[in-house]
Amino acid sequence: MCGIVGYIGNQKASRLLVNGLKRMEYRGYDSAGIAFLENGILNIMKKQGKVDGLDTLVPHDLISTNIGIAHTRWATHGFPNDNNAHPHTDNSGNISVVHNGIIENYTSIRTKLIKDGYKFSTDTDTEVLAIFIGALYEKVKNLEEAVRMALSEVDGTYGIAVLSSYEPDKIIAARMGSPMVLGIGDNEFIIASDAAAIISHTNRAIYLNDGEMAIVTREGYVTKTVQNENTNTAVEDIELDLEQIEKGGYDHFMLKEIFEQPETVRNALRGRLLVEKGNVRLGGLNAVIDKLRTAKRIVITACGTSWHAALVAEYMIEQLAQIPVEVEYASEFRYRNPIITPDDVIFAISQSGETADTLAAVKEARQKGATVLGFVNVVGSSIARETEAGIYLHAGPEIGVASTKAFTSQLTVMSLVALMMGRMRNLSQLDGKRIASEIAALPEKIEKVLESTKLIREIAHEYVNSKNFLYLGRGYNFPLALEGALKLKEISYIHAEGYPAAEMKHGPIALIDENMPVVFIATQDEIYDKVLSNMEEVRARKGRIIAIANEGDERIHVHADHVIYIPQTLPMLNPILAVVPLQLIAYYIALELECNVDQPRNLAKSVTVE
Numbered sequence: 149m150c151g152i153v154g155y156i157g158n159q160k161a162s163r164l165l166v167n168g169l170k171r172m173e174y175r176g177y178d179s180a181g182i183a184f185l186e187n188g189i190l191n192i193m194k195k196q197g198k199v200d201g202l203d204t205l206v207p208h209d210l211i212s213t214n215i216g217i218a219h220t221r222w223a224t225h226g227f228p229n230d231n232n233a234h235p236h237t238d239n240s241g242n243i244s245v246v247h248n249g250i251i252e253n254y255t256s257i258r259t260k261l262i263k264d265g266y267k268f269s270t271d272t273d274t275e276v277l278a279i280f281i282g283a284l285y286e287k288v289k290n291l292e293e294a295v296r297m298a299l300s301e302v303d304g305t306y307g308i309a310v311l312s313s314y315e316p317d318k319i320i321a322a323r324m325g326s327p328m329v330l331g332i333g334d335n336e337f338i339i340a341s342d343a344a345a346i347i348s349h350t351n352r353a354i355y356l357n358d359g360e361m362a363i364v365t366r367e368g369y370v371t372k373t374v375q376n377e378n379t380n381t382a383v384e385d386i387e388l389d390l391e392q393i394e395k396g397g398y399d400h401f402m403l404k405e406i407f408e409q410p411e412t413v414r415n416a417l418r419g420r421l422l423v424e425k426g427n428v429r430l431g432g433l434n435a436v437i438d439k440l441r442t443a444k445r446i447v448i449t450a451c452g453t454s455w456h457a458a459l460v461a462e463y464m465i466e467q468l469a470q471i472p473v474e475v476e477y478a479s480e481f482r483y484r485n486p487i488i489t490p491d492d493v494i495f496a497i498s499q500s501g502e503t504a505d506t507l508a509a510v511k512e513a514r515q516k517g518a519t520v521l522g523f524v525n526v527v528g529s530s531i532a533r534e535t536e537a538g539i540y541l542h543a544g545p546e547i548g549v550a551s552t553k554a555f556t557s558q559l560t561v562m563s564l565v566a567l568m569m570g571r572m573r574n575l576s577q578l579d580g581k582r583i584a585s586e587i588a589a590l591p592e593k594i595e596k597v598l599e600s601t602k603l604i605r606e607i608a609h610e611y612v613n614s615k616n617f618l619y620l621g622r623g624y625n626f627p628l629a630l631e632g633a634l635k636l637k638e639i640s641y642i643h644a645e646g647y648p649a650a651e652m653k654h655g656p657i658a659l660i661d662e663n664m665p666v667v668f669i670a671t672q673d674e675i676y677d678k679v680l681s682n683m684e685e686v687r688a689r690k691g692r693i694i695a696i697a698n699e700g701d702e703r704i705h706v707h708a709d710h711v712i713y714i715p716q717t718l719p720m721l722n723p724i725l726a727v728v729p730l731q732l733i734a735y736y737i738a739l740e741l742e743c744n745v746d747q748p749r750n751l752a753k754s755v756t757v758e
């Protein structure tokens with residue numbers, strides 16, 4: 149995820165800023181840049197790749213300035229390259245901006261600015277903000293006011309820092325939904341999006357609130373709302389050490405990423421859901437909208453957890469859009485010479501966008517003349533480049549090897565695609581509205597699921613010595629059974645299998661005895677009663693049952709040893725909620741077994757080999 153650091157004080161700034169960026173490297177990024185004032189002139193240096201690359205580029209020994217801002221970028225709009233790297237400047241070249249977050253209405257602001265004669269040279273939403281601030285500065289000749297005016301017109305999320313040669317002894321920072329901290333040292337101030345960049349200087353800091361700005365000069369600082377009311381936000385002591393900060397106070401990245409899911413799902417939805425119209429806006433698919441309208445068949449290809457997301461997507465699209473969908477392991481697709489025609493639309497789902505098998509499947513499908521779309525998390529990754537169009541997940545970097553937040557973002561994005569394709573066909577506006585408002589409610593419902601973490605940990609503790617696990621579910625919950633089993637085996641090394649619950653009697657039932665925990669995903673849908681019967685078959689053989697059920701379901705207690713409740717939602721959205729307890733069960737079992745949760749043995753985050 150992007151990182152911001154800014155410095156104003158007595159020390160030489162350039163090396164200090166680059167070191168601040170290095171402290172935030174753990175967050176993941178694709179390019180880095182710095183803006184500083186030297187003899188009243190604004191200088192910008194930026195580079196795709198590692199902070200070390202920027203470090204080499206910056207002639208620290210020749211720079212004496214003690215004011216500057218810097219950034220590591222995780223691309224959201226436009227490929228990761230030198231040009232799209234931050235800082236961005238206004239048209240005069242006198243105002244520079246670094247930005248974390250997403251400006252949702254950047255297209256409309258950009259269109260207006262172009263009409264007024266402003267020129268754009270990058271694909272980013274941040275440049276729009278920089279040029280917008282510059283345009284307003286021309287009118288009001290006051291940096292603080294120009295920033296305030298721009299921010300009052302912006303929709304979306306931001307953490308920003310602004311540096312300008314017009315008012316050379318000042319940095320302005322602001323926050324809306326993306327963290328900003330102002331570190332208060334001895335005659336120096338450090339602004340950062342992450343306390344990790346501050347604690348080597350000071351442990352006294354102000355955490356800006358949403359809608360709040362800090363105007364920082366050498367003499368001091370003021371905090372204000374974007375509406376220009378003073379806030380006098382209190383100074384706090386940062387009590388975490390560097391390692392704790394990197395993991396957001398969690399013990400592992402995996403746990404941090406599980407807990408990020410309300411926010412990452414919110415980010416996957418940002419600016420895309422049109423609840424009132426019962427529809428969605430997916431700009432990334434505009435170029436292929438006719439293809440999607442006339443597609444005779446969708447084939448989804450992916451690997452691992454992303455393949456499980458594809459299975460859920462199959463059910464979603466077939467239900468809402470009534471188009472036949474097939475799901476293929478990318479590793480099979482690439483070699484078995486599948487029948488693909490130019491009328492087919494191929495979806496490739498991938499967190500990393502670099503999985504070798506998925507990439508090869510994409511190339512194979514293109515070779516056969518199909519329209520190929522990418523649903524990836526990493527902007528500018530190989531699959532993003534090789535596909536004709538697509539949608540980014542906006543889940544931010546996933547560092548834990550076991551995929552968690554990317555999966556819920558994949559499902560969220562797929563629910564949007566299914567809704568859009570349904571509305572192109574027979575889905576009524578009324579039904580679309582009902583589905584859209586349920587999708588909109590997901591982030592809060594995930595928060596609710598996370599409230600059961602203590603209970604889930606206790607349940608996990610009871611089964612920590614089990615040698616095998618079975619995961620069962622039907623309909624939308626069948627792929628989830630596969631995902632629950634995968635999560636457990638990959639991080640705890642316990643053997644686990646997922647099955648469609650009804651398949652159990654065709655073989656796996658032979659495994660069931662009092663030593664076999666069986667996790668049932670038993671949410672309420674048309675086949676709920678049948679799932680209860682499957683549970684009885686397990687109980688009759690003394691299997692121990694952990695059930696994931698919808699709130700209000702009291703019947704389930706008769707059938708299960710443990711019940712974990714998730715809020716009610718539509719059956720198609722249940723997997724987005726029900727996977728969270730599955731992730732937590734796997735995490736807490738692996739934790740008790742002292743496994744390396746973030747770096748399980750034999751696994752890599754990105755499988756770039758066959």
Ligand code: F6R
Nearest residue numbers: 452453454498499500503550551
């Ligand atoms: C499991 C996991 C893997 C990935 C798979 C595909 O937790 O992370 O199964 O899902 O390697 O990776 P991407 O989505 O990057 O293509």
